[in-house]
Amino acid sequence: MWAKKNPSKFWTPGRTLRIAFLNGTEEFKAATISAANHWLPHINLKFEFVEGKEGDIRILSQEGTFSSNVGTDALLFTDEPTMTLWPHSPNLARYFAANVMHEFGHMLGAEHEQTHPTANIPWNTSALYARYGITDNPEEDDYQARVTREWLHHSYLDRATPDASVYSEYDRKSIMHYVIHQSWTEGDFQVFLNFDLSEKDKAFMAKAYPYPTKNE
Numbered sequence: 204m205w206a207k208k209n210p211s212k213f214w215t216p217g218r219t220l221r222i223a224f225l226n227g228t229e230e231f232k233a234a235t236i237s238a239a240n241h242w243l244p245h246i247n248l249k250f251e252f253v254e255g256k257e258g259d260i261r262i263l264s265q266e267g268t269f270s271s272n273v274g275t276d277a278l279l280f281t282d283e284p285t286m287t288l289w290p291h292s293p294n295l296a297r298y299f300a301a302n303v304m305h306e307f308g309h310m311l312g313a314e315h316e317q318t319h320p321t322a323n324i325p326w327n328t329s330a331l332y333a334r335y336g337i338t339d340n341p342e343e344d345d346y347q348a349r350v351t352r353e354w355l356h357h358s359y360l361d362r363a364t365p366d367a368s369v370y371s372e373y374d375r376k377s378i379m380h381y382v383i384h385q386s387w388t389e390g391d392f393q394v395f396l397n398f399d400l401s402e403k404d405k406a407f408m409a410k411a412y413p414y415p416t417k418n419e
Contacts, residue, residue: 204308204316204370204371204374204379204403204407204408205313205316205320205363205369205370206273206314206368206369206411207273207312207367207369208366208367208369209367212274212275212276212312213275213312213411213412214248214311214312214412216246216414217247217248218248218249219249219250219251220250220259221251221257221258221259222239222250222251222258222259222261223252223253223254223255223256223258223260223262224252224253224254225255225256225262225263227262227288228264228290231264231288231290234296234299234300235262236252238300238301238303238304239304239307241300241304241400242311242400242408245400245404245405245406245408245409245412246408246411247413248311248412259277260285260286260310261277261285262284262285262286262288263284263287263288264288264289264290265287265288265289266289267289268289269287269288269302269306270287271286271287271306271307271310272285272309273309273312273314274311274312286306297398300398301378301397301399304378305378308379311411313404313408314363315380315381316374316375317383317394318363319362319363319374320362320363320364320365320368320370321365321373322373323373324383324392325388325389325390325392326360326388326389327388327389330387332352334384335351335355336348336351337351337352358381359383369411371403371406371407372403374403374404376401376402378397378399378400379404380394382394382395
């Protein structure tokens with residue numbers, strides 16, 4: 204797991220984060236709270252879930268997207284949702300929970316694991332480009348292809364700079380890792396959807412949000 208180091212986007216340990224639901228059914232809210240609370244045993248933060256628009260984090264139930272501001276960036280957007288979660292039916296509860304934990308990982312300051320500074324993923328860039336409908340040649344791009352290429356590099360291909368990052372060992376089991384299909388890589392490399400926090404996820408966040416020692 205990794206996060207940007209400068210500036211730090213971690214919350215102050217010991218803080219209670221007010222997390223507001225802007226909309227959504229009671230079932231959606233209960234499933235969100237249940238999944239988000241998986242982080243709590245590993246961090247010195249508290250979550251206070253509330254109704255309405257007043258919150259450090261503001262969750263919008265919206266079909267078609269999962270997203271979140273990273274860490275304290277949420278404080279920069281006082282009149283907008285800071286997290287969107289795509290409600291799913293109960294038969295997809297485990298998939299929904301995994302995505303909630305992923306987005307709450309972003310909310311806690313973590314970035315995508317596939318762009319980890321030491322991730323040495325053997326990408327087949329031609330195959331990845333083709334999957335998203337673009338070619339190897341940027342000169343052939345129209346506007347939409349340029350947007351797609353930039354997104355692919357930001358989300359998959361461009362690794363973070365070590366000096367500007369704080370990170371633990373690269374972790375293919377991280378909740379912050381995207382699925383990577385075998386056809387997108389050279390050789391034998393793929394990553395399936397991770398449904399749970401990994402041990403390295405827990406350890407990283409425990410260091411990011413430590414409890415005070417007895418002498419403090």
